[in-house]
Amino acid sequence: MGKKMTLIHLNPGDKAKVIGFSTGHERFKSHGLGPWSKRKHRMGMGLARRLQEMGLIPGSVVEVIRNMPIGPVEISVMGTHLAIGRNIASRIYVEKI
Amino acid sequence: MNKKLYTIALAGNANVGKSVIFNQLTGGNQIIGNWPGKTVEKAEGLIEQEGIKIHVVDLPGIYSLSTYSEEEIVSREFIAKEKPDAVINVVDASSLERNLFFTLQLIELESPLIIALNQYDIMENKGLSIDFEMLSNLLGIPVVPTIAVRNKGLKALFEKSKEVIKNTKKVKPILYGKEVEEKINILTSVIQKEIDTFYPPRFIAIKLLENDTSIRAIIKNPDIIALAEKLKKGLIKIHGESPETVIISERYTIASRIAGQVTKKKGKAKINIGDNIDKIALNKITGYIILLGLMLLIFYGVFKFGSYFSELLGTSFELLKPIFIQLPLPPLVNRLLWNGFMIGIIAGITIVLPYIAPFYLILALLEDSGYLARIAFLTDNVMHKLGLHGKAFMPLIEGFGCTVPAVLGTRIMERDRDRFIAAILATLVPCSARTVILLGLVAVFLGPIYAIIIYALTFILIYILGRLLNRYIKGSPTGLVMEMPHYRKPVPKIILRQTWVRLKDFVYFAFPIIIAANIVMEIFTELNWVVPIANFFKPVMTNWLGLPPLAGITFLFGILRKELTLIMLSALYHTSNFAEILTPRQIFIFGFVTMIYIPCVATIAVFKREFGWKRATAVVIGEFLGAIVLGGILNQALRIFMP
Numbered sequence: 001m002g003k004k005m006t007l008i009h010l011n012p013g014d015k016a017k018v019i020g021f022s023t024g025h026e027r028f029k030s031h032g033l034g035p036w037s038k039r040k041h042r043m044g045m046g047l048a049r050r051l052q053e054m055g056l057i058p059g060s061v062v063e064v065i066r067n068m069p070i071g072p073v074e075i076s077v078m079g080t081h082l083a084i085g086r087n088i089a090s091r092i093y094v095e096k097i
Numbered sequence: 098m099n100k101k102l103y104t105i106a107l108a109g110n111a112n113v114g115k116s117v118i119f120n121q122l123t124g125g126n127q128i129i130g131n132w133p134g135k136t137v138e139k140a141e142g143l144i145e146q147e148g149i150k151i152h153v154v155d156l157p158g159i160y161s162l163s164t165y166s167e168e169e170i171v172s173r174e175f176i177a178k179e180k181p182d183a184v185i186n187v188v189d190a191s192s193l194e195r196n197l198f199f200t201l202q203l204i205e206l207e208s209p210l211i212i213a214l215n216q217y218d219i220m221e222n223k224g225l226s227i228d229f230e231m232l233s234n235l236l237g238i239p240v241v242p243t244i245a246v247r248n249k250g251l252k253a254l255f256e257k258s259k260e261v262i263k264n265t266k267k268v269k270p271i272l273y274g275k276e277v278e279e280k281i282n283i284l285t286s287v288i289q290k291e292i293d294t295f296y297p298p299r300f301i302a303i304k305l306l307e308n309d310t311s312i313r314a315i316i317k318n319p320d321i322i323a324l325a326e327k328l329k330k331g332l333i334k335i336h337g338e339s340p341e342t343v344i345i346s347e348r349y350t351i352a353s354r355i356a357g358q359v360t361k362k363k364g365k366a367k368i369n370i371g372d373n374i375d376k377i378a379l380n381k382i383t384g385y386i387i388l389l390g391l392m393l394l395i396f397y398g399v400f401k402f403g404s405y406f407s408e409l410l411g412t413s414f415e416l417l418k419p420i421f422i423q424l425p426l427p428p429l430v431n432r433l434l435w436n437g438f439m440i441g442i443i444a445g446i447t448i449v450l451p452y453i454a455p456f457y458l459i460l461a462l463l464e465d466s467g468y469l470a471r472i473a474f475l476t477d478n479v480m481h482k483l484g485l486h487g488k489a490f491m492p493l494i495e496g497f498g499c500t501v502p503a504v505l506g507t508r509i510m511e512r513d514r515d516r517f518i519a520a521i522l523a524t525l526v527p528c529s530a531r532t533v534i535l536l537g538l539v540a541v542f543l544g545p546i547y548a549i550i551i552y553a554l555t556f557i558l559i560y561i562l563g564r565l566l567n568r569y570i571k572g573s574p575t576g577l578v579m580e581m582p583h584y585r586k587p588v589p590k591i592i593l594r595q596t597w598v599r600l601k602d603f604v605y606f607a608f609p610i611i612i613a614a615n616i617v618m619e620i621f622t623e624l625n626w627v628v629p630i631a632n633f634f635k636p637v638m639t640n641w642l643g644l645p646p647l648a649g650i651t652f653l654f655g656i657l658r659k660e661l662t663l664i665m666l667s668a669l670y671h672t673s674n675f676a677e678i679l680t681p682r683q684i685f686i687f688g689f690v691t692m693i694y695i696p697c698v699a700t701i702a703v704f705k706r707e708f709g710w711k712r713a714t715a716v717v718i719g720e721f722l723g724a725i726v727l728g729g730i731l732n733q734a735l736r737i738f739m740p
Contacts, residue, residue: 046511047575047576047578049163049341049345050160050161050578051578052341052342052345052346053160053161053163053198053345054160054195054578054580055194055195055198055349057342057345057346057349058338058342058346059346060346060349065372065375066375066379068379068381068474068478069381070478071381071474071475071477071478072474072477072478072487072577074379074474074581078192078194078195078198078349078353079191079192079193079194079195080192080195080580080581081580081581082578082579082580082581083470083473083474083477083487083577083578083579083580083581084576084577084578085477085481085486085487085576085577085578086477086478086481086576087481087576088576088577088578
């Protein structure tokens with residue numbers, strides 16, 4: 001493995017295990033993130049918590065339904081579909097399975 | 098049951114059908130729709146039955162009892178402080194796991210619970226069935242299956258709620274893993290002795306371990322905080338994760354276990370039509386084509402329908418005029434009656450109603466079908482440039498109906514900064530009153546394309562303003578996290594009711610204002626005040642904006658309700674053939690300025706309530722000056738094309 005992946009790197013149909021959230025400033029190569037990717041802002045604790053409460057707990061498995069080239073990512077988790085903005089999705093580390 | 102008044106609260110995740118149940122139980126008029134976050138304020142209704150009164154409270158939809166958003170604080174405090182006699186936990190049967198996660202937290206609040214297992218039909222379509230007796234036994238809570246939109250199971254739910262009110266038995270706590278439970282117990286026993294609040298001690302203990310800042314703030318005793326910190330360190334040591342992650346994932350483990358135990362596969366899952374629709378409706382190309390096409394279709398549909406009926410009704414009402422003129426009354430009274438009162442009523446019916454009625458109907462259809470949330474998904478990227486996220490699109494869409502609920506609806510935004518930006522932009526979204534002016538004046542007398550140009554100009558303005566606000570208001574935008582609702586076949590009864598709820602506001606609230614304004618205007622005319630007032634506005638109106646001086650008066654009335662600008666224009670000139678009184682350029686400028694010049698009084702009031710005087714005043718003055726400056730520039734520029 002070695003290479004760190006996030007939700008935006010996955011294709012529709014891919015399944016992945018959630019590893020954690022980026023709460024630092026590290027950035028990835030922009031995948032259609034637009035000018036916003038230049039801004040440094042990290043995921044606050046509140047948001048990380050909200051995502052966990054929506055079922056994105058480290059270890060849980062998600063399936064990517066849709067990955068808009070410059071828009072949000074839609075995933076299936078805990079039996080429901082969740083739309084996640086691109087910026088947030090780029091801060092959710094996953095491991096493809 | 099010995100006391101007279103009981104309270105039942107409806108709580109649960111967003112978009113599981115709480116407001117539908119509320120409306121069905123109370124006959125209330127909560128605005129409902131198939132997107133998460135409609136209910137931003139708690140709504141209340143009353144049921145009277147066999148001498149007892151039951152007060153029903155519809156709480157905003159939430160995913161957790163932490164304090165991430167304002168809705169969660171509202172709901173948590175209501176349940177803990179007001180201690181309702183029963184809490185109906187509305188649960189989406191088709192995603193039991195996610196919903197039980199919230200149920201477990203309600204159990205921690207130790208309120209008397211009933212579960213309404215709603216959207217039972219959608220679950221069955223997935224080829225699943227739930228053993229609700231087993232669910233009831235596992236949780237120690239009564240469970241009633243319901244399909245709220247079809248009014249199924251609600252009677253049983255209400256009867257069960259009354260039973261729960263009668264015999265208040267405490268729900269037994271659901272236990273976490275051994276290590277966590279140990280720490281909760283240590284904290285609980287200390288809290289029990291030391292602290293007296295409306296929250297149960299066990300709840301406080303769990304929330305302290307979960308790093309809940311607002312619970313931490315009410316704990317005055319530093320020893321307890323120190324103890325909690327020590328216990329949290331212990332959890333981190335064992336699990337290697339932050340304590341809130343440990344607790345959240347244990348809670349989900351319990352929810353999954355229970356959901357797994359009670360859910361059975363039953364037959365084959367029907368092919369999910371919604372997923373197939375989304376393949377096209379949310380496709381990166383066809384999705385946007387459909388969105389744009391739909392918007393144009395709605396625009397043309399409402400315009401064609403409206404202008405046809407407007408003319409038809411207008412000519413019919415003209416037939417009444419001779420009857421009124423010949424009434425044996427003093428001429429002054431007669432003029433007040435016809436020019437003031439009757440013209441007011443006719444204007445409301447002919448100019449406004451034909452456009453807003455179909456518009457509200459379509460809005461209800463968009464909401465109820467679930468497409469609205471798809472629009473949020475598709476536009477998330479554009480919204481992000483405005484410093485907002487896709488969820489902001491929902492209050493903004495609401496703004497096409499009326500700005501007041503749109504400003505209120507911005508509460509679904511998690512942060513104050515995002516809310517404020519969304520609310521300012523919402524005041525600029527052409528509401529139904531402004532649409533009336535665009536369709537009834539600009540589209541009819543200049544052509545639909547000109548109305549579209551003004552729409553486009555308004556959207557460009559919103560876009561530029563959004564970007565500017567985003568740059569100059571501190572902070573960075575949060576992102577979208579939204580549960581996608583299922584598509585639902587719209588239920589005619591609910592659509593019609595929803596349309597009527599909005600229309601009723603117009604009939605009961607706006608009609609009297611329109612009539613009163615017409616009478617006031619007629620009195621002005623009788624007293625010969627019209628010309629002096631108009632002259633006062635002349636420098637700005639005529640010299641700068643190129644409009645007739647009388648337009649100043651109509652703009653004055655327009656502060657009450659935007660459609661009054663058009664109605665007053667027809668009252669002043671005694672005609673609704675506006676081509677006779679305005680040149681094409683004037684029509685265009687009139688339409689544009691009305692779009693943006695000032696929010697109406699109702700909007701200003703709600704803005705003040707939500708954001709305070711300072712911000713409300715700033716927005717009013719800003720938009721007023723902006724409209725005059727931009728309208729004037731546009732007027733000068735248009736001289737080239739429209740002499």
